[in-house]
Amino acid sequence: MPCRLAMQNRSTKRLLRYFAPAKINLYLHVTGQRSDGYHELDSVVTFAPIGDVICVLPDDILTLEIVGPEASDLIDFEVSKNLVFRAAHMLAAKYKVTTGAAITLNKVLPVASGIGGGSADAAATLNALVDLWKLNPAAGELAELALALGADVPVCLMSRPLRMTGIGEKLHETPAMPNGCFVLVNPRVSQPTPDVFAELHRGKWKPSGFSSALPSDMDFYSFVSELKSRANDLEQPAIRLAPVIEDVLMVISAQANCRLARMSGSGATCFGLFQRIEEAEAAATEIRRQHPDWWVQTAGLGDEGHDLRQAYTG
16 A cells, blocks of 8 residues: 555545544553453543544555645654554455555644554544445444454544443443543653553553442533542553653643643643633643643543544535
8 A cells, every 4th residue: 555645636526534533541540461461451531523534535446645734753654554554454355345445644643642543543444444335344343353453443433432441342331521621732752552561561560450430420520530539550651751741741730720630541642621611722822832842732521422424525
């Protein structure tokens, strides 16, 4: 699959455009490690209305273009390891698809940043190509393909608040999020997940227990209180590898009206929780002023039901 970093002029006929929203781990407990090396988790995730976009068009062969503000970080990345590439080829092989697709990834989220960018891209690719190729997967088949691509891909197929257990393949309903706002901050540090887990084992790690389910009908303050009783077990290992993460957490915590600051996933993206959008926007403005080289975005906490299939022309 060729990978090109410049958009070519193409007709928009039969264009499918799928949103790949950022995944945010509200907490993340590492509950154990299986004999095959995979770690078992307990995490509640939600999705923000900011993310990458996958566009697909009919074509004779599979091709991939990568564009957008974060595309340059993928220039030197081996194309065969790109999750979009792998998702497209695995799906085609599974269902013996003989036609192709012209795929464009508009990369908005930082690479290897703990908010599921690559996993969300893979999930969006699977959904888009199922639609484009008019496939009809049996129950559970798409989730199996997703898990083969990565532990976060199954939950990104759903892209709504869920609790993850197992290695990420066991998904459970969780109460709706209350209204509130995130400030997302990445210090422009890529943080490979395997490195963080390796560092976890170099420290004094003991498996965490499972938390109780989040209560239903929480207001914003009780929600924050629940999250404060939990943690991200990967935060300290990630800080040991990239001390700037601790700086990010301190900067977020110092903002007026910040109720909680925490790292998402394996980092290095961190989030602050605010009750009102104007509070979040003010914090984001101040963080950008202090650190103009950091990636800083705001997003709603209670934004559910993302329209993953954003547009179709046919």
